[in-house]
Structure formats: structure tokens, C-alpha cells
Amino acid sequence: MKIAQLTEQRSFIIEDLPTPTPGPRQILIRVNMCGICTGELHVWDEAQLSHVYPLSLGHEVAGVVEAVGSAVTEFAAGDRVAAINQRAGFAEHCVVDADHAAVLPDNLETGAALGEPIACAVNAARRIRPGFQDTIVIVGCGCMGLLLIQCLKAQGPKKVIAVDLREEAAAQALKYGADAALLVGHDHLQTKILELNGGQEPDILVEATGFQAGLTLCGELVKVRGKLVIYGYHQGPPRLVNMQLWNWKGLDVINAHERDPLVYAAGMKIGLDLLASGKLRTDELITHRFSLDQINDAFRLSCQKPAGYIKSVIIM
Ligand SMILES: [Zn+2]
Known part of the structure; x- marks a missing residue:
């Protein structure tokens, strides 16, 4: 072969x-x-x-x-x-x-x-477990971000707001179900998110870039006692986190990667069902x-x- x-x-x-x-x-x-x-x-x-x-x-x-x-x-x-x-x-x-x-x-x-990318998105969504009243901001709308937006929407949170640097990625996020999409560098993110969320800071921030800048931004945007989810795949040199800020905010930090092979595969099976039913595209x-x-x-x-x-x- x-x-x-x-x-x-x-x-x-x-x-x-x-x-x-x-x-x-x-x-x-x-x-x-x-x-x-x-x-x-x-x-x-x-x-x-x-x-x-x-x-x-x-x-x-x-x-x-x-x-x-x-x-x-x-x-x-x-x-x-x-x-x-x-x-x-x-x-x-x-x-x-x-x-x-x-x-x-x-x-x-x-x-x-x-199958495998879908498994990652489904398993991350299962770790995040958003509530009906939660507003989620996802930073990074590449392939993995777009899959996760769909999985999160299927779980029925209040709102999913997408953030990216690239206009075309923001447009894709809307196509795949995000309620709003904002551009880093164009939109004043904090202000826009407050406007979109009735004056409240977002409950859950999902980092889906795998880069330092995305991680830093997520820590800044999430509310006090919010959830910070690291879904991007971080490679290269160690990342720097503003521990004083994370600590003060009392954040719940979730590293949403799955390493148990059976849980990994279970996520894939759920994802394939979501694909078959049209909830995931x-x-x-x-x-x-x-x-x-x-x-x-x-x-x-x-x-x-x-x-x-x-x-x-x-x-x-
Ligand atoms: Zn992969």
C-alpha cells in the first residue's frame, strides 16, 4: 500500500x-x-x-x-x-x-x-455544558471554532457571539449559527459584547485560536466567576497568563481536550448523529x-x- x-x-x-x-x-x-x-x-x-x-x-x-x-x-x-x-x-x-x-x-x-474534529468539538461542548441563560463568546472561527459553534448552539444557550480577526471567518461564523460576529481591531469588543448581552459581561469565553493573543483576550473578556475554556491547541513556547486577573475574577478554567480514547470515540458517535440529523454541518x-x-x-x-x-x- x-x-x-x-x-x-x-x-x-x-x-x-x-x-x-x-x-x-x-x-x-x-x-x-x-x-x-x-x-x-x-x-x-x-x-x-x-x-x-x-x-x-x-x-x-x-x-x-x-x-x-x-x-x-x-x-x-x-x-x-x-x-x-x-x-x-x-x-x-x-x-x-x-x-x-x-x-x-x-x-x-x-x-x-x-470524525475526529467532530469528536473534539462535541467533547468540548460536553465539558462546557452551557446553561440556557449563558452567553458564550468564542474567539477564533477556523474549522474547529465553526464546529464548536454548531455544537454549542445545539445545546441551547442564550447567545453565541463569535470573534475573529478575519472578516471571512466572521461571516462563516454567522453562516454556521453564531448569533453575532465581531471583528478584532474593528469593533470595540468589550462595548459591543455588553450591547449584545443586555449590559452583562459574557458567562463563558472559549479560546479557539491556539495563540497567546487569543488566550489573553479571553481572560480579559470573561465575567467575574465566569468559565474560561481553552479549546485551541497550544503548541510552541509556554503561554503567559495574567494570573492576577484570572485569580481575582475567580475563573473556572477548563482545558477542553479529551485524552480518554473511549470518551473521544463516544464524542465522535454523538457528532455523527448530529451530522445525520442536520444539526451539525x-x-x-x-x-x-x-x-x-x-x-x-x-x-x-x-x-x-x-x-x-x-x-x-x-x-x-
Ligand atoms: Zn485532528
């Missing part, structure tokens, strides 16, 4: 390796689509001492089951599935634990099944599609994020 292997900084090569055999509780998937995750862009783009090449990447897999292990009863050959792969999804085949996969609803195309989130042979171009473009970019996937 063909598999992309990162052999040095910014350089995948396509290798031919034997197709893996599933263990007793694993399934073999013929990969149709694997999403490129923001968290992988740093791995591709930066030479790090911790990297031991060759590296295989790709954890956002959707495809068709080709074989199942001896102890797997819940899947059969021919099932269309989404799966959370540890890595090695940028390949014609991959094996995953059966517990980390879910059958796709009939009305959902394999190419739209962004991914139709226009995938803006760029590449073949496996074009994987370096795909990563380069995803790092550059040209106008109109939301999400890239590799189609096998």
Missing part, C-alpha cells in the same frame, strides 16, 4: 509498505479521506529535536472496513466508518482499534465524515482536496491559509 512518510522537515515521500494486518480488536480500513489537522502543520513545518524520522501522520480517517480482527463483532467488511487513528492515516490502508471507529449514517458521504468546511501524491502541496497550502481556506483533506 502507498503511505506518506515525513522523512525530513516539509518533505513527505510516498512509500510502498505491506498492508497492515488487524490485531484481534482492530479493523483494517481502506482509507477514502484523511483530514489535515492544524496540530500536524507544526510537525511538518518545524524541525524539532524530538522528531524521529520517518514520521507518519494522519488521524482524521474515513473509509471502508476491509477486514476485522478475530474479536471484533461490531464491524464487518464493507461498513463505511469514521475513525480516530493514532497516526498513519495518510495511506491507502490503516488499522485502528475497533473502539475508536464508528459506522457512518447512511445519509452521510464518506468524504464529509470529519460540515458540507462547506472542506475547502481544499488533494491526492496522496500532492500531500506536500496540501500541507504547504494549509500552513499559508489563503483567502477562503477552512480545511484541507487528502482523498485516497
